Amino acid sequence: MSDSRSSFELIDRRLWRRHYFIPTEHGAWIWWIGPFLIGLAAGSRLDLDALVLLLAVGAAFFLRQPASIAVKALTGRRPRSDLAPGLFWSASYALLMLLAVMVLVRSGHTALLWLAIPGVLVFAWHLWLISRRDERGQRGIELVAAGVLALAAPAAYWTADGGDALVPWILWGLTWLQSAASIVYVYHRLGQRRLMAMPAVAERWRTGSRTLVYHAFNLAVALGLTLLGRVPALVSLAFALMMLDALEGVAHPPIGARPAAIGLRQLGASLAFVAVMLAAYLT
Numbered sequence: 001m002s003d004s005r006s007s008f009e010l011i012d013r014r015l016w017r018r019h020y021f022i023p024t025e026h027g028a029w030i031w032w033i034g035p036f037l038i039g040l041a042a043g044s045r046l047d048l049d050a051l052v053l054l055l056a057v058g059a060a061f062f063l064r065q066p067a068s069i070a071v072k073a074l075t076g077r078r079p080r081s082d083l084a085p086g087l088f089w090s091a092s093y094a095l096l097m098l099l100a101v102m103v104l105v106r107s108g109h110t111a112l113l114w115l116a117i118p119g120v121l122v123f124a125w126h127l128w129l130i131s132r133r134d135e136r137g138q139r140g141i142e143l144v145a146a147g148v149l150a151l152a153a154p155a156a157y158w159t160a161d162g163g164d165a166l167v168p169w170i171l172w173g174l175t176w177l178q179s180a181a182s183i184v185y186v187y188h189r190l191g192q193r194r195l196m197a198m199p200a201v202a203e204r205w206r207t208g209s210r211t212l213v214y215h216a217f218n219l220a221v222a223l224g225l226t227l228l229g230r231v232p233a234l235v236s237l238a239f240a241l242m243m244l245d246a247l248e249g250v251a252h253p254p255i256g257a258r259p260a261a262i263g264l265r266q267l268g269a270s271l272a273f274v275a276v277m278l279a280a281y282l283t
Helices: 002-015 026-042 048-074 080-106 112-131 139-149 152-159 167-192 201-207 209-227 233-251 259-282
Strands: none
Touching (some): 026 048, 026 139, 026 152, 026 167, 026 259, 048 080, 048 112, 112 139, 167 233, 167 259, 201 233, 233 259
């Protein structure tokens, strides 16, 4: 009896270890919180449905952590003792997400169900890669996943009763483009940190050309939409700031910098982008 009680107490203590239920990639939070806030700002009203949507999207994002742990435990990549906490938190987040979606559907937001389909497919793809020990360094799935997280923008816009048929998709495209450029930029910066010496100026621009092309394309799209009257002028400013940040980063490699420092810098840039985008739609 005492052995059984001790086992339950051990499981109970393990359940509340943060790495089981809180994603470790803190910088990725901005990839769904940013689009969510921008979508709300572009909408026409804010009510309880927005909070319910926040719970649904947040639960979906948080679900990745325990589900990944559970799959790793099942495939021998983590101790078998991690399986119970992984399944517990996976079930908890899935239940919270399901309840929130049911509330939104009852409120008339049935269109949100269509946005869940790509999320489910990409999530299944990610778990499949984990089961094959092939998830690391998969830039392609990160770019696709960023697009799925950016669907928080049209979801929030619809929940806020936005009336324009094109705006939610413009917001989705713009926020996805920014997230994609951010991912490519971070990969470039992480590569720069391993340099043994400062490369020549021409070499810096050559190796940074991909991230600069991403940011230049984004800025061109934003300027085009501004000229067409589809987005406020401050949207172009937001992308111009990201272009300047990329230019500065390519010109000044962070040799020897810690990955956490690179991630924190990028988080600051992403927060600045979201702040300007919010100002664009709230003013």
